Amino acid sequence: MKSIIPGLAFFCLMAGPVSAQAAGPQPTCTMCEGVYVPAAEIAAYSKKAVAEHRIDQQVRDIDIGKAHIALGVEHRGKLDRPGPQAVAEHDQVSEVYHILDGTATLKLGPRLANKKRRPADEETVRLYNGPGNNADDIDGGVSYDLTPGDVVFIPGGTGHLFSHIDDHIDYIMVRIDPDKITPLKDEAASKVTLGDYYKKP
Numbered sequence: 001m002k003s004i005i006p007g008l009a010f011f012c013l014m015a016g017p018v019s020a021q022a023a024g025p026q027p028t029c030t031m032c033e034g035v036y037v038p039a040a041e042i043a044a045y046s047k048k049a050v051a052e053h054r055i056d057q058q059v060r061d062i063d064i065g066k067a068h069i070a071l072g073v074e075h076r077g078k079l080d081r082p083g084p085q086a087v088a089e090h091d092q093v094s095e096v097y098h099i100l101d102g103t104a105t106l107k108l109g110p111r112l113a114n115k116k117r118r119p120a121d122e123e124t125v126r127l128y129n130g131p132g133n134n135a136d137d138i139d140g141g142v143s144y145d146l147t148p149g150d151v152v153f154i155p156g157g158t159g160h161l162f163s164h165i166d167d168h169i170d171y172i173m174v175r176i177d178p179d180k181i182t183p184l185k186d187e188a189a190s191k192v193t194l195g196d197y198y199k200k201p
Helices: 004-023 039-052 123-129 187-198
Strands: 056-063 068-079 087-090 094-109 132-135 142-146 151-154 159-177
Touching: 039 056, 039 068, 039 187, 056 123, 056 159, 056 187, 068 094
Parallel strands: none
Antiparallel strands: 056 068, 068 159, 087 132, 087 159, 094 142, 094 151, 094 159
16 A cells, blocks of 8 residues: 555646646636727717817726726817826826827826825716826926827826827727726716717717
8 A cells, every 4th residue: 555655646746737737727807798899989989078178088997807997088189388287197097098180299207296196086086097196297207299090008107298289189098907996887888978979970
């Protein structure tokens, strides 16, 4: 028996890793379905932004297992120079911009000058990008001249400031929320937000 037990122990040790390797990695989002957003819905948000003088609008916010990921439609009008506390920074939510139309200068950096906590009851804090700060400027920030087709990555904790907008700038924003602090938003909720804008030709 003594000569058989070590052999069995060796077999058991080997069997565990082999079965785990056979199973392979598992999906981070169990049985999740894909999400489709039609161009007409994006266009409706753009119409709403212009008509109601809105900058930031959340189209979707979905659970992808280990994080929430959101889609925003942004429209900003002409800007000669920023006002006080125009820098935004989000502690837990990172953003990716894809510029659709217009040109502007965007300044990025983590060192905020005269930063102040954003109000917890502010709509964008509650619904879009979570807690963070505003500031007057970014010390040692780097400026980028944005044109259609450009992509910008803004990690959580990085300040961002539009220092100049020539006439307007429109962009799609993807938000990555690993702590799941933002509320989910599905197609039905999006249509409620849009109202008649989505029905207009």
